[in-house]
Amino acid sequence: MDLQTFRDLLTPAGRDLLAEACTAYEEHTAIALGTRLRRRHPPDLVAAAMTQAALRRRAHAKWGEDAGRMFFTRDGLEQATTGAVAAYRAGRIVDADCRLDPPETIAPETTGPGPESSPERGARIVDLCCGIGGDLIALARAGVQVTGVDTDPLTVAIARANLAELDLAGHASVEQADAREVDRAAYSAAVADPARRSLRGRIFDPAGYSPPWSFVEELLRGDACVKTAPIIPHRLIPAGVEAEWISVGGEVKEAALWAGRLRTGDGDRRRATVLPAGGVPAGEAGEWAGQTGGWADRVTMTDADDPGAAPVSPPLAYLYEPDGAVIRAGLVTGVAPLVDGSLLHPKIAYLTSDQLVSTPFASAYRIVAVLPYDLKVLTRELRNREVGNLTVKKRGVDVDPQTLRKRLGVRGPRAATVVVTRSEQGTLALLVDPTPA
Numbered sequence: 001m002d003l004q005t006f007r008d009l010l011t012p013a014g015r016d017l018l019a020e021a022c023t024a025y026e027e028h029t030a031i032a033l034g035t036r037l038r039r040r041h042p043p044d045l046v047a048a049a050m051t052q053a054a055l056r057r058r059a060h061a062k063w064g065e066d067a068g069r070m071f072f073t074r075d076g077l078e079q080a081t082t083g084a085v086a087a088y089r090a091g092r093i094v095d096a097d098c099r100l101d102p103p104e105t106i107a108p109e110t111t112g113p114g115p116e117s118s119p120e121r122g123a124r125i126v127d128l129c130c131g132i133g134g135d136l137i138a139l140a141r142a143g144v145q146v147t148g149v150d151t152d153p154l155t156v157a158i159a160r161a162n163l164a165e166l167d168l169a170g171h172a173s174v175e176q177a178d179a180r181e182v183d184r185a186a187y188s189a190a191v192a193d194p195a196r197r198s199l200r201g202r203i204f205d206p207a208g209y210s211p212p213w214s215f216v217e218e219l220l221r222g223d224a225c226v227k228t229a230p231i232i233p234h235r236l237i238p239a240g241v242e243a244e245w246i247s248v249g250g251e252v253k254e255a256a257l258w259a260g261r262l263r264t265g266d267g268d269r270r271r272a273t274v275l276p277a278g279g280v281p282a283g284e285a286g287e288w289a290g291q292t293g294g295w296a297d298r299v300t301m302t303d304a305d306d307p308g309a310a311p312v313s314p315p316l317a318y319l320y321e322p323d324g325a326v327i328r329a330g331l332v333t334g335v336a337p338l339v340d341g342s343l344l345h346p347k348i349a350y351l352t353s354d355q356l357v358s359t360p361f362a363s364a365y366r367i368v369a370v371l372p373y374d375l376k377v378l379t380r381e382l383r384n385r386e387v388g389n390l391t392v393k394k395r396g397v398d399v400d401p402q403t404l405r406k407r408l409g410v411r412g413p414r415a416a417t418v419v420v421t422r423s424e425q426g427t428l429a430l431l432v433d434p435t436p437a
């Protein structure tokens, strides 16, 4: 879709077409729908409307009901922050508002009414790679005065349209500019989410981000929050920065780097935040930290909560698998005191305990059988238990789950989970049952 076609889509005729496409769109009948719509509308506009209809469906997983009113590009949707994470991070920024200086100069004025329930706040934030507006929307909705910046003209037009569609234009504006040329003195703090995708696909090396890592390092010398991939090597995180790995419903979404007055403390800090699948409960976004017993205190842990070491023991009654955010943050030993547990092996991210404890930081399994990792022993055990549907988990061992399932030749009406792991007793195969969360 080019910029002119997007503008045409925003006209009354374009909106009627889009509404029709969104109502009728089903993947398996899309070709017939396109043919029908092209009888009455220009082909480019029909293609754009059909693409929006498909992207809105896909975006529902990230943005819920909002997706039905938003506009996207394929890349913009893929790169946009999940609504739950964006709302959580916006909550942290609201919480930090009181620590930030007001801007030195006045940033461009926004127009129109703001969200009714959101009070005006003092700080002004610049979102330096705003994309189609994932973070921008969450910040504006949290009551933050925010200006989005992006180099791509179509993306800028879409971000503006999304703010307008969601009645947030009063809190946010969007400029087309290169992040590196923005006068940051006009803002209290910056957020940035550099592009990690090029025409050739995903970029894993931060040096290839746009804007590049050198710019990220510059931002992190001030008051800033930068979103990066969860696989960011710890050695790249500048000294004095707080790194927070965030998962939603068990899937690690990102590592957010918090610098200056957006941090929660003074020095380096590693934090794991484990959001439930539905994200931050309504009305609690601002209650994210610093309030003992607050909602967010129950879903976030830091290296200050981690003794840094844990006892090691053979398998006990329960196995605990830490959330991916905890593992990426290097806080596995921080789970041990929570579950009164021990590691199975000093270098492996499984814990074991005689206690069954419910914690957001780890999933618990009841250990049903402890076996040596021996194909004959395992085959016999699974046959006796009539297991035909086997889930294989593994850690610290060179096992391919699919190959293992084939070699075991499992057949039978029952389901089971086997965990193949290194332990101080050698490689073990643990038969486990998930416990209710």
Ligand SMILES: C[S@@+](CC[C@H](N)C(=O)[O-])C[C@H]1O[C@@H](n2cnc3c(N)ncnc32)[C@H](O)[C@@H]1O
Residues within 6 Å of the ligand: 076, 079, 080, 081, 128, 129, 130, 131, 132, 133, 134, 135, 136, 149, 150, 151, 152, 155, 177, 178, 179, 180, 193, 194, 195, 196, 210, 211
């Ligand atoms: C990962 S996306 C941002 C997604 C956004 N946070 C969201 O939630 O929707 C990165 C964006 O950065 C923009 N970008 C890349 N280089 C830039 C630069 N030098 N200055 C400003 N924007 C840039 C890209 O056009 C892209 O839209």
